[in-house]
Amino acid sequence: MAIDPSTSATEQAQDIALSLWAQGQGFMLALLRTWNTYQVLIILGLILVAHLLRAVLGPRLHEWMRTREGWPKWRIRLLVMVHRRLRLIFFVALGWITYGIMQEVTWPSRSYLIGIAVSLGTAWLVIAFVTRLIVNGFVRGVVRYAGWTWATLIILGLTDEAQSLMDSLAVHLGDTRLSVWLVAQAMVILGALLFAARLVSTTTSGRIRQNEQISPSMQVLAVKLLQVTLYGAAFFIGLRTVGVDLTGLAFLSGAIGVGIGFGLQKVVSNLVSGVIILLDKSIKPGDVISLGETFGWINALGARYVSVVTRDGKEYLIPNEDLITSQVVNWSHSNEFVRLDIHFGTAYGDDPHKVRKIAIEAASAVPRVLAMKEPVCHIVGFGDSSVDYILRFWIRDPTQGLTNIRGNVYLALWDAFHDNGISIPFPQREVRMLNDPEDISRPTRFNPAEP
Structure with a gap:
C-alpha cells in the first residue's frame, strides 16, 4: 500500500481547504451586517422561546404519557422520541412560521439565515426520527451523525467542495484507486442495501413461519437460504455500484x-x-x-x-x-406416541393372573397413559425372591417428562397392590454368629494343644 504521490492531488486539497476558509471568513464578516445581525438575534430568540415552551409543556406531556396504559409499544416509543426532542420541534415549527412571515413582509435576503437555521433543524429532526428504525446503537449513531453532516453540507451548498476534498484523499492498491469519497459511497450504499435486505428478510421470514403447510425444518432452511441470498446479493451489488x-x-x-x-x-x-x-x-x-x-x-x-x-x-x-x-x-x-416400560416383582404366593390384571387397571387409571393403546403386563422371569413382571404403556406428550409419568404409574401400582393384599418382596438374609456363647448349637472346636 502506497500513498498517492501525485502533487496535483495535494495541490487540489490545499486549494479546496483555502476556498472553504475563505468562504468561512466571508460568512463571518457577513454576520456583521445589520440585517444579518437581526436574523441571528431572531434565531436566538426562537431558541429561547422553544426552551421556555419545552419547560412549560414538557412535564405536562410526560404526565399525560404516564396515563396511556394499554397503548401499543410503537406509539409509546414515538411519544418518548417526541418528548425528548420537544425543544427542537418547537424551534422548527416557530422557525418556519417566522421565515414565512418574513418572506412576505420583507426582502428574501433579510430572512436567508433564518431559512438556513430552520432547514438545519428540520434535517436534524427528520434524521433523528428515521434513524430510530436502526436497532444497533453503534450503527444508528454513525448513520445519524453522518447524515447530519451531509445534510448540513447540502444546506450550506458545500457538497461539491467536500466531495472534491474527499476524492483527493486517496491511496493506490495496485491498479485500484481507493479514495475517502469512494469509501463513504460504499458505506452508504452497502448500509442502505443491507438495511433493505434485513427488512425484506424479517418480513418474509415471518410469513414463512406462519405457513403451516411447510414443515418446521423446511421453514428454518428456507429462512437461512433467504438470509444468505439477500445479504450476499446486497454485499456484491453494493460493491459493484461503487465500482469495485x-x-x-x-x-x-x-x-x-x-x-x-x-x-x-x-x-x-x-x-x-x-x-x-x-x-x-x-x-x-x-x-x-x-x-x-x-x-x-x-x-x-x-x-x-x-x-x-x-x-x-x-x-x-x-x-x-x-x-x-x-x-x-x-x-x-415419525409420530408423537412413546412407549414406556417399568419393571416390578411380586411374591410367589400371589396369583400372577390377578397381578397382571391389577397392574393393567392401575396403569390405565393414570391420566397421561393412553387408553387407545391399552397397557400390557407380562411375566419376564422367576427371580430369587419374586416373580418379575414388565408393564408397558403409551403416552403422547414426552415433552411433559418421562420420569414423572413413570413415578405416577409406580405409585398407582403401590396403591393397587396395597388394596388387594399383594406383597412386593425384597431380599432377606439371616446372619448367624458362630462364636456366640449363647448359641447352644455351636459345634465343639478341637484344639490339638490341649491334653
Whole structure:
C-alpha cells in the first residue's frame, strides 16, 4: 500500500481547504451586517422561546404519557422520541412560521439565515426520527451523525467542495484507486442495501413461519437460504455500484479456502451438518430427543448448533456435527406416541393372573397413559425372591417428562397392590454368629494343644 504521490492531488486539497476558509471568513464578516445581525438575534430568540415552551409543556406531556396504559409499544416509543426532542420541534415549527412571515413582509435576503437555521433543524429532526428504525446503537449513531453532516453540507451548498476534498484523499492498491469519497459511497450504499435486505428478510421470514403447510425444518432452511441470498446479493451489488472490481476477490476466496482447510474444519462441518439435518428432516423444532445424558426438546435449529431445552430449564447448545455422527433418540420423529416400560416383582404366593390384571387397571387409571393403546403386563422371569413382571404403556406428550409419568404409574401400582393384599418382596438374609456363647448349637472346636 502506497500513498498517492501525485502533487496535483495535494495541490487540489490545499486549494479546496483555502476556498472553504475563505468562504468561512466571508460568512463571518457577513454576520456583521445589520440585517444579518437581526436574523441571528431572531434565531436566538426562537431558541429561547422553544426552551421556555419545552419547560412549560414538557412535564405536562410526560404526565399525560404516564396515563396511556394499554397503548401499543410503537406509539409509546414515538411519544418518548417526541418528548425528548420537544425543544427542537418547537424551534422548527416557530422557525418556519417566522421565515414565512418574513418572506412576505420583507426582502428574501433579510430572512436567508433564518431559512438556513430552520432547514438545519428540520434535517436534524427528520434524521433523528428515521434513524430510530436502526436497532444497533453503534450503527444508528454513525448513520445519524453522518447524515447530519451531509445534510448540513447540502444546506450550506458545500457538497461539491467536500466531495472534491474527499476524492483527493486517496491511496493506490495496485491498479485500484481507493479514495475517502469512494469509501463513504460504499458505506452508504452497502448500509442502505443491507438495511433493505434485513427488512425484506424479517418480513418474509415471518410469513414463512406462519405457513403451516411447510414443515418446521423446511421453514428454518428456507429462512437461512433467504438470509444468505439477500445479504450476499446486497454485499456484491453494493460493491459493484461503487465500482469495485470483484475479480480481485478470487485471490481472497482462495485464502479463505486455505483458512477453512486448516482452522475452520469444525465450523464448516457444523454448517454442512446443519444443512443436512434440515434437508433430511431427521429432527425439527419441537421434537423430543435424547443424546447421551441429555434429554429435552429442540427449541431452535441454528446454523452451527441445535438448542435443546431440558425439563430443569437448562438449555444445551449441541453442535450439529454431534447430531450427525452420534446416536440420537428422537422420541417424536415419525409420530408423537412413546412407549414406556417399568419393571416390578411380586411374591410367589400371589396369583400372577390377578397381578397382571391389577397392574393393567392401575396403569390405565393414570391420566397421561393412553387408553387407545391399552397397557400390557407380562411375566419376564422367576427371580430369587419374586416373580418379575414388565408393564408397558403409551403416552403422547414426552415433552411433559418421562420420569414423572413413570413415578405416577409406580405409585398407582403401590396403591393397587396395597388394596388387594399383594406383597412386593425384597431380599432377606439371616446372619448367624458362630462364636456366640449363647448359641447352644455351636459345634465343639478341637484344639490339638490341649491334653
